[in-house]
Amino acid sequence: MKPLHTLSATEALSLLTARHITSEALVQACIDQIQQYEPHIQAWQYWDAQAALRAARASDAARAAGQAIGKLHGLPIAIKDNMDTADMPTTYGSALYANHQPQRDATVVAMLRAEGAIILGKTVCTEFAYFTPGATRNPHRICHTPGGSSSGSAAAVAAGMVPLTLGTQTNGSVIRPAAFCGVLGYKPAAGLIPREGILDTSHTLDQVGFFARTVDDLEWLAHCLNPALPVNTSLPMSALRIGVLQSDLLAHASPAILALLEATQEQLHQHVRAVTTVSLDTLHGLANQHHRTIMQAEMAQALAHEREIASDHQPLSHALCELMDAGAATTAVAYLDALRAREPLAQRIAQLLEPCDVLLMPSTPGAAPEGLSSTGSPIFCSMVSLLGWPAVHVPLGEDAQGLPLGLQLVVRPGHEIALAGAARLLMQCAQREEGAPIAAMAY
Amino acid sequence: MKPLHTLSATEALSLLTARHITSEALVQACIDQIQQYEPHIQAWQYWDAQAALRAARASDAARAAGQAIGKLHGLPIAIKDNMDTADMPTTYGSALYANHQPQRDATVVAMLRAEGAIILGKTVCTEFAYFTPGATRNPHRICHTPGGSSSGSAAAVAAGMVPLTLGTQTNGSVIRPAAFCGVLGYKPAAGLIPREGILDTSHTLDQVGFFARTVDDLEWLAHCLNPALPVNTSLPMSALRIGVLQSDLLAHASPAILALLEATQEQLHQHVRAVTTVSLDTLHGLANQHHRTIMQAEMAQALAHEREIASDHQPLSHALCELMDAGAATTAVAYLDALRAREPLAQRIAQLLEPCDVLLMPSTPGAAPEGLSSTGSPIFCSMVSLLGWPAVHVPLGEDAQGLPLGLQLVVRPGHEIALAGAARLLMQCAQREEGAPIAAMAY
Numbered sequence: 038m039k040p041l042h043t044l045s046a047t048e049a050l051s052l053l054t055a056r057h058i059t060s061e062a063l064v065q066a067c068i069d070q071i072q073q074y075e076p077h078i079q080a081w082q083y084w085d086a087q088a089a090l091r092a093a094r095a096s097d098a099a100r101a102a103g104q105a106i107g108k109l110h111g112l113p114i115a116i117k118d119n120m121d122t123a124d125m126p127t128t129y130g131s132a133l134y135a136n137h138q139p140q141r142d143a144t145v146v147a148m149l150r151a152e153g154a155i156i157l158g159k160t161v162c163t164e165f166a167y168f169t170p171g172a173t174r175n176p177h178r179i180c181h182t183p184g185g186s187s188s189g190s191a192a193a194v195a196a197g198m199v200p201l202t203l204g205t206q207t208n209g210s211v212i213r214p215a216a217f218c219g220v221l222g223y224k225p226a227a228g229l230i231p232r233e234g235i236l237d238t239s240h241t242l243d244q245v246g247f248f249a250r251t252v253d254d255l256e257w258l259a260h261c262l263n264p265a266l267p268v269n270t271s272l273p274m275s276a277l278r279i280g281v282l283q284s285d286l287l288a289h290a291s292p293a294i295l296a297l298l299e300a301t302q303e304q305l306h307q308h309v310r311a312v313t314t315v316s317l318d319t320l321h322g323l324a325n326q327h328h329r330t331i332m333q334a335e336m337a338q339a340l341a342h343e344r345e346i347a348s349d350h351q352p353l354s355h356a357l358c359e360l361m362d363a364g365a366a367t368t369a370v371a372y373l374d375a376l377r378a379r380e381p382l383a384q385r386i387a388q389l390l391e392p393c394d395v396l397l398m399p400s401t402p403g404a405a406p407e408g409l410s411s412t413g414s415p416i417f418c419s420m421v422s423l424l425g426w427p428a429v430h431v432p433l434g435e436d437a438q439g440l441p442l443g444l445q446l447v448v449r450p451g452h453e454i455a456l457a458g459a460a461r462l463l464m465q466c467a468q469r470e471e472g473a474p475i476a477a478m479a480y
Numbered sequence: 481m482k483p484l485h486t487l488s489a490t491e492a493l494s495l496l497t498a499r500h501i502t503s504e505a506l507v508q509a510c511i512d513q514i515q516q517y518e519p520h521i522q523a524w525q526y527w528d529a530q531a532a533l534r535a536a537r538a539s540d541a542a543r544a545a546g547q548a549i550g551k552l553h554g555l556p557i558a559i560k561d562n563m564d565t566a567d568m569p570t571t572y573g574s575a576l577y578a579n580h581q582p583q584r585d586a587t588v589v590a591m592l593r594a595e596g597a598i599i600l601g602k603t604v605c606t607e608f609a610y611f612t613p614g615a616t617r618n619p620h621r622i623c624h625t626p627g628g629s630s631s632g633s634a635a636a637v638a639a640g641m642v643p644l645t646l647g648t649q650t651n652g653s654v655i656r657p658a659a660f661c662g663v664l665g666y667k668p669a670a671g672l673i674p675r676e677g678i679l680d681t682s683h684t685l686d687q688v689g690f691f692a693r694t695v696d697d698l699e700w701l702a703h704c705l706n707p708a709l710p711v712n713t714s715l716p717m718s719a720l721r722i723g724v725l726q727s728d729l730l731a732h733a734s735p736a737i738l739a740l741l742e743a744t745q746e747q748l749h750q751h752v753r754a755v756t757t758v759s760l761d762t763l764h765g766l767a768n769q770h771h772r773t774i775m776q777a778e779m780a781q782a783l784a785h786e787r788e789i790a791s792d793h794q795p796l797s798h799a800l801c802e803l804m805d806a807g808a809a810t811t812a813v814a815y816l817d818a819l820r821a822r823e824p825l826a827q828r829i830a831q832l833l834e835p836c837d838v839l840l841m842p843s844t845p846g847a848a849p850e851g852l853s854s855t856g857s858p859i860f861c862s863m864v865s866l867l868g869w870p871a872v873h874v875p876l877g878e879d880a881q882g883l884p885l886g887l888q889l890v891v892r893p894g895h896e897i898a899l900a901g902a903a904r905l906l907m908q909c910a911q912r913e914e915g916a917p918i919a920a921m922a923y
Contacts (some may be wrong), residue, residue, distance in 0.1 A: 369777035
C-alpha cells in the first residue's frame with residue numbers, strides 16, 4: 038500500500054470504508070508529514086495533533102460500532118484561517134486577530150464536521166485574504182512564494198500534509214496558489230458554497246474553493262458541500278470542445294506558460310472533438326478593471342472596522358491600506374457602473390464561448406516568483422472571479438527549476454461535468470493519472 | 481345597475497363573465513369619463529380610444545366564440561408611463577423621451593395582455609419617476625397635487641376613468657399618490673412583480689404597485705401578476721393584532737393625520753384581538769437616511785445617460801440634478817454601508833413588530849398640499865421602500881376642504897393575508913364597504 042499521507046481523499050475514504058485503514062493511522066501519517074516539514078513550509082496557522090487524533094479515534098470507534106457515518110467520515114481536512122472554527126482560533130491572517138476565538142463554526146466547517154471530517158487545523162492565509170503574505174513558503178522551493186491568499190491550503194496539499202483543504206478566492210486566491218504549489222485548485226461557481234462564518238471582504242466577489250491532488254477529490258468535496266454539484270462524472274473526450282484563450286492580456290504570460298498553452302493545445306487535438314481559439318480581445322482587460330473597482334470599494338467598506346482598530350503597534354499592511362484608500366476614493370456611481378457592467382459582460386463572454394465547452398487559459402503569468410514578499414500576479418484570475426464562473430487549475434509539469442507549471446480551465450455555470458472531464462483529460466495528457474505529485478522536499 | 485365606470489375591477493369581471501355587460505360597453509364608459517374630465521385632471525400621457533374599443537370588441541368576440549380567456553379578460557387597465565409598451569409611446573415623464581417608442585412590452589404589460597386585459601393607455605409619471613411633477617392634478621381639488629410619481633395612475637382611478645392601474649414606488653410613489661387622491665394603493669413586497677421593461681432608477685428600491693378602489697381588486701391584480709400572492713383571502717378580525725407606529729418622525733404628521741391615527745386606533749379596539757404601540761424610535765429616521773443614500777447613488781448611476789443627453793433646450797429638472805449631484809458625491813463605501821445596514825435593520829424592525837400582524841402608520845404628513853410644483857413629502861414611505869415590505873394605503877375620510885385622508889398598513893413579507901384583512905377592516909370602519917368613492921368632480 039502507498040504511504041498513507043500520499044493517498045488521495047477518495048482513495049483514503051474507500052480504504053476507511055473497507056476498514057483497510059483507520060482514521061487514526063491516516064491522521065497520524067498526516068501529522069508525521071506536518072511535523073517533518075512544517076518548520077520549513079509553515080503552512081499551518083494552528084493545528085492540534087492530539088485533538089485530531091482523539092477525533093480520529095472517536096471516528097474509528099463510531100464506524101466500528103456501526104453508527105451512522107458521513108460522506109467524509111474519518112478524513113483529515115484543513116481549513117483556511119479566514120473561516121471561523123468554534124474550537125480553534127481564527128486570525129484572518131492578521132495580528133489584530135491573533136487571539137481571536139470565534140463562537141461558532143462557519144457553515145462549511147459545520148457541514149464538514151457533520152459529514153464526519155476530522156478538522157486537522159487552520160492553514161495560513163494572507164492578511165485578511167488580500168495581498169500581504171503570511172509565513173508560508175512554496176514546498177517546491179522554499180525561497181519562492183506559495184501564492185495567496187490561500188497560501189497554507191495549497192502548500193499543505195502540495196507537501197502531502199493533508200489530502201484536501203478549503204480556501205477562498207476573491208481575485209486569484211485559489212487558482213494562483215494551486216498553480217504555484219502544483220496542486221489542483223477548484224473554485225465552484227459563485228454562490229454555490231455557503232459563506233456564513235467566512236471573513237467577508239467582498240460580498241460580490243468572495244467565493245469558496247478547494248485544493249486536492251485529484252479531480253475526484255475536488256468533485257467529491259464540492260458535492261459534499263452542495264449536493265447539486267455533480268460527482269463521479271465522466272464524459273466522452275471525443276465530445277469535448279476546447280476553446281483556447283486569445284486576449285490582450287496574454288502579453289503578460291511568460292514564454293514557459295505560452296509554450297505550455299501551445300503544447301497542451303496540440304496534445305488535446307488528438308483527443309477531443311475540437312480545439313478552437315476564443316478571442317476575448319479587450320473584454321478580458323475590461324473585466325479585470327471592473328473586478329478591481331468592485332473589490333477595492335467592497336474591501337474598503339468590509340474592512341473599515343479593522344482599519345479603525347489597527348494601530349502603530351499593529352498596523353494594516355501598506356498594500357492593504359493602499360487598496361482601501363483606492364476603495365475609499367471610489368464613487369458609488371463608479372462602483373455601480375462596474376457592478377452593472379458585470380451581467381452584460383458575462384453574457385458577451387458566454388456568447389463567445391458558445392462554440393466550446395471549456396476555456397483553456399493561463400492560471401498565472403508564470404511559475405511561482407522568487408521571494409516571499411509578494412504572492413504573485415492574479416491577472417489571469419480576476420475575470421473569472423468577476424464572472425463567478427467555475428474554474429480549475431490543473432498542474433501539468435515543472436519548469437527547469439523544478440517549479441510547477443499548469444493551466445486553468447473555465448466553464449460557464451452549469452457546465453461542471455465538462456470542467457471535470459477536461460481537467461481529467463489534461464491530467465492524463467500530463468501523465469498524471471494518479472494525481473498531482475507531492476513536492477519533492479529535500480530541505 | 482351601477483354606472484359602468486364606477487364598477488370595481490372584480491365586479492366588472494364578474495359581470496363580463498356572466499355576460500351581463502360587454503367589454504366594449506365597459507371601455508366606452510371609461511372613455512366617456514376620461515373625455516369628460518381629462519381636460520381638468522390630465523391623468524393620461526397617452527391613450528387611444530379607438531384602439532381600446534377595437535381591443536374590447538375583439539375581447540367580446542373571443543368570449544362569445546368560447547375561446548380561452550384570461551383572468552382579466554376584457555378589463556380596461558392603465559399603465560404608468562415608465563413601463564414600456566410596444567404599441568404606445570413611453571416617455572418616462574421626460575421631454576427627452578417625448579417621441580420614444582419601445583420595441584417590446586414590459587413583462588408586466590405582456591402578462592396583463594396575456595390575461596386578456598385591455599391596455600387603455602399610459603398614465604402621467606413625474607420626470608423619470610422622481611420628484612418633478614407632470615401635468616396631472618388632484619381630482620378632488622385641481623389646484624392640489626395628486627402626489628407622485630405615479631400621479632396619473634392614482635388620479636385616473638380616483639376620477640373613475642379606469643378601475644385599476646399600475647404604478648411603481650422607489651420612495652413613496654404608490655402610497656403617497658394613493659393617499660392624496662383617496663384611493664387604495666398596494667405595493668407588494670420587493671421582487672415579487674417582474675421589473676423587466678420598467679425604467680430602472682434604483683435597482684435596490686424600485687418596486688411595482690397598484691391602484692384600485694377595492695381591496696379585492698388589489699389582491700386580484702397582484703395574484704394575476706404573481707400567482708404566489710394570495711387571493712380571495714379572509715381573516716377573522718378577532719385574531720388580528722395591530723401595531724400602531726410610534727417614532728420620532730410622527731412629529732412631521734399634521735394634527736389631522738394624528739387625529740385620524742388615534743381615532744382609527746380606538747375604532748379598531750372594538751374589532752381586533754389587540755392594538756399595541758410599536759416604538760421604532762430613531763430606527764425610522766435611520767431607515768430614511770439609508771434609503772436616501774441608496775436612492776441618490778443608484779439614480780445618479782442609472783440616469784447618467786439621460787443627464788448626458790439632456791441639453792439647455794431639454795434640461796433635466798433642478799430637483800433631479802440636485803439628487804444626482806448628491807448621488808455623484810456619494811462614496812462607494814457610504815453607499816455600501818447603507819446597503820449592508822438594510823438587512824440588520826429589517827431584522828430589528830421585524831423583531832419589534834413580532835407581537836403584531838400589521839403596522840398602522842401615516843402614509844403622508846397630511847392631505848395633498850396646495851400647488852402643483854411639488855408632489856409632497858415621502859417621509860412616511862421611505863422606510864417601507866427600503867425594507868421592501870408589503871404596504872397598502874387605505875383611504876378613510878376627507879378633511880374640511882374635501883381632500884382625502886387615510887393611513888398606511890405595513891406587514892413583513894409573507895403576511896399579505898393579514899395586510900388585506902386589516903385593509904378590509906379599515907375600509908369597513910370608514911363605512912366604505914363598497915370601496916373608495918370616486919372623486920366628486922364639480923369643475
